[in-house]
Amino acid sequence: MHGIETVLNVLGSVALLLWGVRMVRTGLTRAFGATLRRAIAACSRNRFTAFAGGLAVTGLLQSSTATALLLSSFAGRGLIPLSIALAVMLGADVGTTIAAQVLSFDLGWVSPLLIGAGVISFLSSESEKARHLGRVAIGLGLMLLSLKLLALATLPLRSAPAFMAALQGLQDEYVIAVVLAILATWFVHSSLSIVLLIVSFAASGLVEPRLALALVIGANIGGALAPYMAQAGADVKARRVPLANLITRTIVGLVLLPFLGPALQAMTWVDPSATRLAVNFHTAFNIATAILFLPLIDVVAWACRRLLPDKPVADDPGRPRHLDPNVLDSPAEALGCALRETLNLGDRVADMLRQTMDVFERNDPKAVKAIEAADDAVDRLYEAIKLYLIQTSHNELGDEDGKRYVEILTFTTNLEHIGDIIDKNLMELAAKKIRNRYAFSPEGTAELKAFHARVLENLGLALNVFTTRDSALARRLVAEKTAMREAEARAADSHYARLREGRPESIETSSIHMDVIRDFKRINGHLTSVAYPILEAAGELADTRLKEAQPLIRAPAGS
Template sequence: MGVLLHLLSGVALLVWGTNIVKVGILRVYGANLRHVLSASVANRFTAFLAGLGVTGLVQSSNATAVIVSSFVGQGLIAVAPALAIMLGANVGTAVMVQVFSLDLSWLSPLLIFVGVILHLTWKGSKPGHVGRVLIGLGLITLALELISIATRPVVQAAGVKVLFSTLTGDAALDMLIGALLTILCYSSLAVVLFCGALASAGVVSIHVALALVLGANLGSGISALLTTSGNNQPGKRVTLGNLLSRLLGCVVALPFLGEAEHLLALIDHDPQRLIVNFHLLFNVALAVLLLGATAPLARLCEAVLPGRNTGESQVTPRHLDPAALPTPTLALANAAREVLRIGDRVEQMLDNLLRVLRTNDAKLAAATCRIDNEVDDLYTAIKLYLTRISLEALDERDGQRWTEIISLTINLEHAGDIIERVLVDAKEKKIAHNLMFSEAGMQEIAEMHARLVSNLRLGLSVFLNGDLKSAQTLMAEKANFRELEQKYARTHLQRVAIQTAESVETSSLHLDVISELKRLNSLFCATAYPVLEQAGVLNRSRMKEDDASGTPPVQQLSTAARQ
């Protein structure tokens, strides 16, 4: 029993090391890997190579499946090239099995030693994540050594012989057992290497080990499909097509396991090498056979999973892919894209607001208030999505980005509420009484509105690219907007003082509108603060100094109101 426990602990360490490598690579190069995959769909061959290369880095075809499925779900790439990427991902996993099947025991202490130093010295930074990857690679090689040591006395253990003797019968049943092991381990790489170790130790026959390897390939496809089960229909078609291709390959290969064993024995008699060579041969042959048939396979998946992308709805989140949550960098990128949708809806509300103030269109005012409900729904979805990201898994940079995203989301949701409140006031104080702003007053509001929309767009740009110059421009616009609000408040009061009829009738609403526009502008300009603070150019106090007369601006406005 102790021998079996050591064997299982070695497998667990192998799975854990693979996961550490995957997480570390995605944190350092996650955005770049997404770019490589999205830019590789020009033809099926470049898509295949991109899938092979990315999976070779992250050590997991499931991780590649999550990224590709997200792209398809968002309509960025079609299903056919995505399936070509997955064929490359499967070959990439098989290549990594070849690498880790070599005797790398001498490398494990070096990788772990260097990795720990890098991770602890530069924790949270790029070198720290590279150290994490090295630790994972070291654990993988160490786990393989432990498995090799643990399997040596397995042959003499009577209980283990009885356990594995049940795998000497039906090859189809052995394949299903291999699939189950892969689903439980969530790593076909670990299961294939484990099968090679069992065959090398004589615990199972070569024929049984080959059937288990087929099961590992099938189980990997099932795991990927389960991982993306929360995606929309187009996203799930990728992993369905991947599973169908693996299932077809297993069905075709199962009757020829004996011939494959004899053929591969001519290349290398070593049982472990024979097993990993079969795994590579299976995936390469599958890629060769199906690379030209990805389009028909995609049509089949569309027939099995009909329906459009549910993200086309105006309210339903389009980019909050649950499958990306284990990878914080990808999840944050999804959340940032969804925040931009809120920005678009807020801009639409602003455009409608100006039309309502000009035309007294009550129906448009009601429709615009309904848009705020959409903003609230998206705000809630983004907030819940962000709370599902493990904060402990975030490095310093991702933690800062998390804060920026939630802050902008809150500000935009607040902006929607402000616009709705202005519309309600306009209906009660202006539309209900069929009042109009004075021509000069409406022109001033239109000018403030145009600058407000421009600042909203600039604020979203700063949020996206973090450009320091744009952030400084945005802060200058905030000061200019504040001065403009004070100027137009005074000019309005001057029109009231000379008894301009429209200004007298709409005075309360007019002052409220320009005040709320200033509040909106402050919310939009807040995206500049993180950029300026990081650059060290943000003043500790942003209070405006009194003017040369020594009279605060608020007191000047009160004095003008009494005149």
């Protein structure tokens, strides 16, 4: 039982370390995510400013993996050249060693102060930024506490024969040690955590110095492998950035592996302390990688393009364009991406609605099939947005973000319903009209075209209301609902008048004509719903449309 308790204590300490790293990263991303992204974009003028920008940003984020995923997103959308993205990554790799250097010192006494200050800031502040900074302080405190707990947890391992025998088997098997460290780092997605674990083992005397250096090499290669594997299903342009980072780290690791003895001697000259050897080698590894490859970023970029060439990809209208998975830790930015994709969905639905009247006028069966295919694309796009919003909601959402989340999800659902009405109802009516060779009367066609044009105009207005949340536009949209109801009544009266006249076209198409108007009105109702939350928040929405009931007049008693 003593051995099981020791293992559980070690695993718990490592888990606490990983959670602390995550809290720091997510806290900084949520507080300064947009600022950090703008900083990277602003620093991408040349390789040296890009290197400095990557170093500064990752020094704050404490995660080169997060920076790699961010750069992959930029490169995938063509916002940053591949060679400049590699320069940023070289700076990011050096930047992530800053946290390892700081945390390798004995700062356990700071842990309760950081946790206390972070909890107070998180619980007492109304400001979202202050709460996120409180999260960062808690994360740093947990990281320092976990390192202290890890040092205590590993003390019994020195007297455990089985564990020491396993380590002895690795003492001269440095290739196996590198592979194990690569797998461990890929599994936890944090080279910082693995390096700090190696430092803790080295300080406790559990691993000899040369083995510690081999494990650090594996941690650095594994830190580059994690983002590359995470982007396995992404666009080719997005995958080239983590591939370039993996190539550079692997080359340096393979070069250094046969020279662990001289490397250890050099690190001993810098600082002979067992605690400092591993962390200093970690920093030296990444500085050497930057010095070697910063002049060669164009060559590495060329090699990545050869290894991952562009592939012709058929344009899929159902593929999302703006749902960036790398900003999910920042709800405000993720909701912005979802909003842009919702506008794309709205444009797809508008194209379907625009083509609807052409189908009724031209009696074209191919156009019916085209709209059916367009609805399939709309359904796929809607599912992608919904899944993205669900992933976003896994983070803490503030009041404003929570309201926006509901608005986006509701509006996308309504747009998807509109697509279904066009495909399942209107196109079925069009197919019936084509199959029976019916034709609307000239007056009926004019009425339907006017009704259709009005709904199409309201769709554009609804998209503007959704984007701007402007109460004046929202009032216009709600007013259009009443106008549409009046237009429906006028169209029905005109149609019934033609029926009384005995117009053959009107008699044949009567049910189709009225069902088309009904479906256009249903579409307009779905569009109008986007205005109500905005008017309700502005206090411009009445509780009920019912007139006030008149009091009953009772007859006098005895009458």
